[in-house]
Every structure is written in structure tokens, then in C-alpha cells.
Amino acid sequence: MIAMTMLAPAPATPALPVESHPAIVWVALAYFAVVAAISVWASRRTRTAKDFFVAGHGIGLVALTVASVSTSVSGFAFIGGPGLIYSIGLGAMYIVLPASVTNVMGAWVLAKRMRLLGEARGLITVPDAIGARYRSPAAQALSGIAILVGIVGYMATNALAMGVVIDALFGIGIGWGIWIGMGVTLAYSVAGGILAGIYVDVFQGTLMALASVLVFLFVLKVGGGMTGISHRILSVDPAFLGPWGKITPLAALSFFFVFAVGSLGQPQGVHKYYMLRDPLQLRWYPLLKTLGLILVLLLYFGVGVGVKSLVAGGAMPALRAPDEATPAFLLRFTPVVLAAVVFSGVAAATMSAVNSFINIGAAVVTHDLPVALGRRLSNELRWGRISTVVIAIAAAALAQVSGSMVAFLGIFGWGLFACTLVPALAIGLNWDGATREGALASIGTGLVLTLCFETMSYLKVYSFPAGVTVSGLSLVASILVFFAVSWLTRGGRGSEIDPDVRLVMEV
Amino acid sequence: MTRRLALAALAGSALLIAASYATAVLPGGAPPAAGWGMALGIPATLVSLMILGAARPGQGIGRLAWPFAFVGGALVLGFGLALALPADEAAGVPLYLGLPLRAAVILYGIGLMPIAVLPVAYALTFSTQTLSQADIDRVRLAGEAWARGRASVASADSAGGGAHGSVSVDSTTASQDDELAAAAGTVGR
Incomplete structure (x- = not known):
């Protein structure tokens, strides 16, 4: 959620300070050419709705891992995240620290069960799994609607972020940046569906991991190692390197809670479990993904503390805005080619996030809602492509016309997914006492609380006390409602489970 | 039985976290106990979710009890030390792997140490505890x-x-x- 806020200022906000250096433009063009080549290749392999939405359950372990890392970090890890560390110190690390636990937790709680549900039932969406678990079209529809609401925010803010980054690369204006970025994304989303998205992610994730390590090494070199960096920061701003940074312990731990438990409800990550070719390859998935994330997040931490140290030591002027941390460091202290790779990678990362969400949104519109209504569409692939175009155009238009509202839309994405999907999906697939009523109540609670609290907060009708986040509050409330309603309705028809689903829950 | 205990721990830890949030509306803001509630509630939530996912009927969690206990303990200890140790970040303090003590406990103890344990335990127990042909x-x-x-x-x-x-x-x-x-x-x- 913070990703969106940091990456996607209102259209009136000045662009990122990237100079239109010829090397940067050429690297960006080469990057887009590779993306185009991958989409042409993928389009020739996309023949059915299953290919379009879950890559035909045919992705190998390494490709899935790199793509999953890529989708997890988005552009936030390279622009918004370092800026947030520069602003609030180590408190910003609580957004990424849970990565040491969440990947393996997701593997135990969801990966096996989701992949086996795909095996048994041929499921292709996250709401599919909820519908099958509770034998409930209503739960499938409600979770689909919750995902759509969250996607509206993510899509619009990522579209704006694309516009900001593409404008920074080519100097064409944010409005044109939005439409060109969306056009490129749309081309490979419509043609190659999630298959194109996966292999674009593999390409850009590999490059970003490499670039992140190199940038981190440059930070250590310029800053005199971690010891030199810390000494300079401690001499002017000791609180920055306190265990909570410049926020309260409750706020920092609230970040940790939301980003740790909430990771189990992010459809762009959970959905990928369906795609693995061989379920037994899950064995190495958490280890590889965690190591990949650590590499990519070196830039997040390194640039955040490195720039703070350089500013503290007088080697850099103070930043005008926190989001300038990465561009300013790259342009001053790294070779232009490395800077160009990172800038292009940020553009590709936002496109990758948009592609994932377009695909998930299209699946909800063309698959989940019709299935929930008992009227399955006859040609899901064709309708999938049509809804991809409609969703993309709507998101780009929303990004361009909604002004400061777009940041608000992006704020609640992560939290909304977390509090609507974690109880019904992550807990429900591991607890046979969960009931249909409990699932519906928890999804409804998460949806209503998040929308109401975020709106009240945005309109300044009510401000929550320091340290209390809307997403944390809504997540814990929806978990408690799930337990309470399931307990109150236990033993009824809503607690019945199909035998094959029960088997998946118990193996 | 293992799953029931994990579910009870999950519900209990959710209540603890909710109570921590609730204290923030008290006059004067969140008391120090709110941080302690989160420091205990978050590890309990994460470990109980992992147990819930890993437990198999009739087998429980087997050898996974050790890595789960280690990581749960490391999280509680890490958050606890960050809350309990005095704030001594200042110029000239000793650094541990380049960071002041409390920051090192959080970044290395919570951000890195579980990586050496959990994914490895998952891979080593995969065929017996997680999934077989x-x-x-x-x-x-x-x-x-x-x-x-x-x-x-x-x-x-x-x-x-x-x-x-x-x-x-x-x-x-x-x-x-x-x-x-x-x-x-x-x-x-």
C-alpha cells in the first residue's frame, strides 16, 4: 500500500529527477524490445483460458520463483522503499523484514493446498479455491468482488507510477507516460496472458537482482562500509538507526503484522501456486524465493541508509522529496549503464504488477462472477482478452483523471486483500471447522471495515491513534469474526466439505 | 490435537493483537504494554499459522517442532530485546556487524536468522511432512x-x-x- 503512495503521486507532482541521457534511453528501448519479443513468443503458446490465466499449470520452479520475487517487490523496492527508509529510518524495514518468514509460511499454509486444488479440480483463480472450499458460489463471488475493488486501486496507482517513470526516462510528460506504459503492458497481457507476464518477470527479476547487488556494493564503497555509514548517521540523527526508526514500536510492529500475515492473502502471489508444473518442486520454492527476495531488497536497504549517510556527511545535498533517493544516488555514484538498468527495471516492475492485476481482474470478471452466477461463459479466452483491454483502459483513464484520489485508491490494496482473503483462504483451507457463514462474514467484514475506515481517514472524519493502521485493525477484526461466526454456525450445512477438498486439506 | 492447539493459539494471539490496538485509544496513547502485546502476539500468530499448515492428521508436526520453536523464540527474543534494552544509539557506540546493538538484533536476528532455519527445514522434511507422489x-x-x-x-x-x-x-x-x-x-x- 505504501508502494502506491510513494510511487504514485498525484499527476500534478513533479516527475522523478532522471536526466534523459542517451544511454538511459537506449537501455530502456532495449528493455522494451525484449518485453515485446517475449510477448510474441508467449502469444503463440496461449491457446486456452487455462493457458491465459494460469499458464496451463506448466511453469517450472526457477521461472516461477523469479517471477514471484518480481511480482512481490514491484517498483516500490527501488523508488518508494529507499525513500521511506530515508524518511523514517529503520522503521521502514518492518515492511520487508517479514520476508524471512512469509515465503515458507505461505508454502506450508497455502502452496501445497492451492496447487493440489488445481490438480483435483482444475481451478484457475483464488476465488475458485474459496468457492470449492465452502461449496459456495456466494463466497466465490464476494471474494471476487473484494479482489476487484482492491485491484482498482492497485491498477490506477501503478498506471500512474508507470507514467511517472516513463516520463522520467523519455521526458514525454506523465499523461503520455501512462498511456504508453499501459499500451505496452496491454500488448503483452492481451497477447500472451500470464505466460507473457511470467517470462517478462523472469527477465526483469533476474536483471533487477543483479542490479540490486551491484548498487548495494556501490553504496558500501561510497559510504565506507556499514560501519562508516552508521557512524555518519549516528552523529547527526541517532533515532534513524534505532530499532523502530522514527516511528513508534506499535507502528513498526503493526507494519510487520500486516505484511507478514497479509502476504497470505495477496492474489498476485497466491495465484501463482496454481502455475507450478510439478507440485513436488515446491520443496525448494521457499528457499529460492527467500534468497531471491533478499538479493532484490539489498537496494531497498542500501540506498535508504546510504543516501541518509551521504547527506549526513555532506557528500550529497538534502533531498527535496524522499522518492529522489534512488535516482539521485544512481546518477551521482554509479555508472550510467547501471542507472539505466535500474530505471528501466522500475518501469518494467510497474508494468509487471499491472500485468498481474489485469490478469487477475479479468479472471474475476470472465470466470469467477459468471461461475458464481451459474452461467459460465462459452469462450473464456476471448472474453478474458476483451476484459483485459477494458480493465486496462479504465485503470489508465482513472489514473489520469482522478488527481489526488488515485493515491487514496492505492492505499488500501494490500490491506484489503489481506483482511478479505487471509481468514477464508489461508485459515479456512487448514481448518475443517471453518464454515461458509464464517467465510462470508469475514470477507464482508474486511471489505466494509477497510473501505469505511480508509474513507474516514482520507476525508479526515476520524484519525486513528498513532501506531494503529487501518489494515492491521481490519485484518485482526476479520480473523476474529471468522472464528466467532464459524464457531456459532458449526455443524450446519455451511460446514460441509466435498471429499476431494477435504483430502486436499488433510494430506 | 496439534491443529486444535494451533487454532487456539491463533485465536488467542489475534485477541492479544486486537487488545494492543485497543489500548492505543486510551488517553495518552498506547502504553508500553501495547508493544509487548504485539511482540508476543505476532510470533504466536506466525508460528501457529505454520503449525496449522504443516500438521498432518495423526502425525502432528514431527521434527518441525524444533525449527518452529527456534523461530518463534527468536522473534519473541528479538522484539523483546528491542523493547527492553536501553536506547543507546549515539555517536561512538560499539557497532555489531556495522549496526548499533538494537538495530543489529532486529535486522540480523529477525530479518536474516529465520532464513537459515525455516526454508531448510521445509525442504528437508518435504517428502515426509508436506507432500509425496x-x-x-x-x-x-x-x-x-x-x-x-x-x-x-x-x-x-x-x-x-x-x-x-x-x-x-x-x-x-x-x-x-x-x-x-x-x-x-x-x-x-
């Missing part, structure tokens, strides 16, 4: 039985003039449930 084969058979059951209900519906020729998810009959259960070799509730 036999499990996959049983699930495939159960899925095929379910699909046959759906097809027979759909043909019966359409022979009897069922609405739209479609089948509600709820329409599986008790006898089909029995057939599916037999095919799946499913275990009892």
Missing part, C-alpha cells in the same frame, strides 16, 4: 471421482429439465458424497 495420486483420483459425480448430476438434471443445464455447487447429493469419499480414501473429520 502418493499424496498427489490420491488427490488426482479424488478429483476424478468428484468430476464423475458432477457429470452424473448434470446429466440427471438435464434429463429432468434442470434449470440452464447448470449445477449448483451445493447440489452434490449425500450418496455422491459417499462415493467420492470412498474414491478419495479420505480420512475422517
Whole structure:
């Protein structure tokens, strides 16, 4: 959620300070050419709705891992995240620290069960799994609607972020940046569906991991190692390197809670479990993904503390805005080619996030809602492509016309997914006492609380006390409602489970 | 039993976190106890979710008890030390791997140490605790039985003039449930 806020200022906000250096433009063009080549290749392999939405359950372990890392970090890890560390110190690390636990937790709680549900039932969406678990079209529809609401925010803010980054690369204006970025994304989303998205992610994730390590090494070199960096920061701003940074312990731990438990409800990550070719390859998935994330997040931490140290030591002027941390460091202290790779990678990362969400949104519109209504569409692939175009155009238009509202839309994405999907999906697939009523109540609670609290907060009708986040509050409330309603309705028809689903829950 | 304990711990830790949030509305803001509530509630939530996912009927979590206990303990200890140790970040303090003590505890203890334990434990116990080819084969058979059951209900519906020729998810009959259960070799509730 913070990703969106940091990456996607209102259209009136000045662009990122990237100079239109010829090397940067050429690297960006080469990057887009590779993306185009991958989409042409993928389009020739996309023949059915299953290919379009879950890559035909045919992705190998390494490709899935790199793509999953890529989708997890988005552009936030390279622009918004370092800026947030520069602003609030180590408190910003609580957004990424849970990565040491969440990947393996997701593997135990969801990966096996989701992949086996795909095996048994041929499921292709996250709401599919909820519908099958509770034998409930209503739960499938409600979770689909919750995902759509969250996607509206993510899509619009990522579209704006694309516009900001593409404008920074080519100097064409944010409005044109939005439409060109969306056009490129749309081309490979419509043609190659999630298959194109996966292999674009593999390409850009590999490059970003490499670039992140190199940038981190440059930070250590310029800053005199971690010891030199810390000494300079401690001499002017000791609180920055306190265990909570410049926020309260409750706020920092609230970040940790939301980003740790909430990771189990992010459809762009959970959905990928369906795609693995061989379920037994899950064995190495958490280890590889965690190591990949650590590499990519070196830039997040390194640039955040490195720039703070350089500013503290007088080697850099103070930043005008926190989001300038990465561009300013790259342009001053790294070779232009490395800077160009990172800038292009940020553009590709936002496109990758948009592609994932377009695909998930299209699946909800063309698959989940019709299935929930008992009227399955006859040609899901064709309708999938049509809804991809409609969703993309709507998101780009929303990004361009909604002004400061777009940041608000992006704020609640992560939290909304977390509090609507974690109880019904992550807990429900591991607890046979969960009931249909409990699932519906928890999804409804998460949806209503998040929308109401975020709106009240945005309109300044009510401000929550320091340290209390809307997403944390809504997540814990929806978990408690799930337990309470399931307990109150236990033993009824809503607690019945199909035998094959029960088997998946118990193996 | 293991799952029941994990569920109880999960519900309890959610209540603890909710209580921590609730204290923030008290006059004067959140008391120090709110941080301690989160510091205990978050590790309990994460470990109970992992136990819930890893436990198998009749087997519990087996050897995974050790890595779960280690990581739960490391999280509680890390957050606890960050809360309990005095704030001594200042110029000239000793650094540990380049960071002041409390920051090092958080970044290295919580951000890195679990990586050396949990994914490795997951991989090493995968075939005994998580998934085997036999499990996959049983699930495939159960899925095929379910699909046959759906097809027979759909043909019966359409022979009897069922609405739209479609089948509600709820329409599986008790006898089909029995057939599916037999095919799946499913275990009892």
C-alpha cells in the first residue's frame, strides 16, 4: 500500500529527477524490445483460458520463483522503499523484514493446498479455491468482488507510477507516460496472458537482482562500509538507526503484522501456486524465493541508509522529496549503464504488477462472477482478452483523471486483500471447522471495515491513534469474526466439505 | 490435537493483537504494554499459522517442532530485546556487524536468522511432512471421482429439465458424497 503512495503521486507532482541521457534511453528501448519479443513468443503458446490465466499449470520452479520475487517487490523496492527508509529510518524495514518468514509460511499454509486444488479440480483463480472450499458460489463471488475493488486501486496507482517513470526516462510528460506504459503492458497481457507476464518477470527479476547487488556494493564503497555509514548517521540523527526508526514500536510492529500475515492473502502471489508444473518442486520454492527476495531488497536497504549517510556527511545535498533517493544516488555514484538498468527495471516492475492485476481482474470478471452466477461463459479466452483491454483502459483513464484520489485508491490494496482473503483462504483451507457463514462474514467484514475506515481517514472524519493502521485493525477484526461466526454456525450445512477438498486439506 | 492447539493459539494471539490496538485509544496513547502485546502476539500468530499448515492428521508436526520453536523464540527474543534494552544509539557506540546493538538484533536476528532455519527445514522434511507422489495420486483420483459425480448430476438434471443445464455447487447429493469419499480414501473429520 505504501508502494502506491510513494510511487504514485498525484499527476500534478513533479516527475522523478532522471536526466534523459542517451544511454538511459537506449537501455530502456532495449528493455522494451525484449518485453515485446517475449510477448510474441508467449502469444503463440496461449491457446486456452487455462493457458491465459494460469499458464496451463506448466511453469517450472526457477521461472516461477523469479517471477514471484518480481511480482512481490514491484517498483516500490527501488523508488518508494529507499525513500521511506530515508524518511523514517529503520522503521521502514518492518515492511520487508517479514520476508524471512512469509515465503515458507505461505508454502506450508497455502502452496501445497492451492496447487493440489488445481490438480483435483482444475481451478484457475483464488476465488475458485474459496468457492470449492465452502461449496459456495456466494463466497466465490464476494471474494471476487473484494479482489476487484482492491485491484482498482492497485491498477490506477501503478498506471500512474508507470507514467511517472516513463516520463522520467523519455521526458514525454506523465499523461503520455501512462498511456504508453499501459499500451505496452496491454500488448503483452492481451497477447500472451500470464505466460507473457511470467517470462517478462523472469527477465526483469533476474536483471533487477543483479542490479540490486551491484548498487548495494556501490553504496558500501561510497559510504565506507556499514560501519562508516552508521557512524555518519549516528552523529547527526541517532533515532534513524534505532530499532523502530522514527516511528513508534506499535507502528513498526503493526507494519510487520500486516505484511507478514497479509502476504497470505495477496492474489498476485497466491495465484501463482496454481502455475507450478510439478507440485513436488515446491520443496525448494521457499528457499529460492527467500534468497531471491533478499538479493532484490539489498537496494531497498542500501540506498535508504546510504543516501541518509551521504547527506549526513555532506557528500550529497538534502533531498527535496524522499522518492529522489534512488535516482539521485544512481546518477551521482554509479555508472550510467547501471542507472539505466535500474530505471528501466522500475518501469518494467510497474508494468509487471499491472500485468498481474489485469490478469487477475479479468479472471474475476470472465470466470469467477459468471461461475458464481451459474452461467459460465462459452469462450473464456476471448472474453478474458476483451476484459483485459477494458480493465486496462479504465485503470489508465482513472489514473489520469482522478488527481489526488488515485493515491487514496492505492492505499488500501494490500490491506484489503489481506483482511478479505487471509481468514477464508489461508485459515479456512487448514481448518475443517471453518464454515461458509464464517467465510462470508469475514470477507464482508474486511471489505466494509477497510473501505469505511480508509474513507474516514482520507476525508479526515476520524484519525486513528498513532501506531494503529487501518489494515492491521481490519485484518485482526476479520480473523476474529471468522472464528466467532464459524464457531456459532458449526455443524450446519455451511460446514460441509466435498471429499476431494477435504483430502486436499488433510494430506 | 496439534491443529486444535494451533487454532487456539491463533485465536488467542489475534485477541492479544486486537487488545494492543485497543489500548492505543486510551488517553495518552498506547502504553508500553501495547508493544509487548504485539511482540508476543505476532510470533504466536506466525508460528501457529505454520503449525496449522504443516500438521498432518495423526502425525502432528514431527521434527518441525524444533525449527518452529527456534523461530518463534527468536522473534519473541528479538522484539523483546528491542523493547527492553536501553536506547543507546549515539555517536561512538560499539557497532555489531556495522549496526548499533538494537538495530543489529532486529535486522540480523529477525530479518536474516529465520532464513537459515525455516526454508531448510521445509525442504528437508518435504517428502515426509508436506507432500509425496502418493499424496498427489490420491488427490488426482479424488478429483476424478468428484468430476464423475458432477457429470452424473448434470446429466440427471438435464434429463429432468434442470434449470440452464447448470449445477449448483451445493447440489452434490449425500450418496455422491459417499462415493467420492470412498474414491478419495479420505480420512475422517
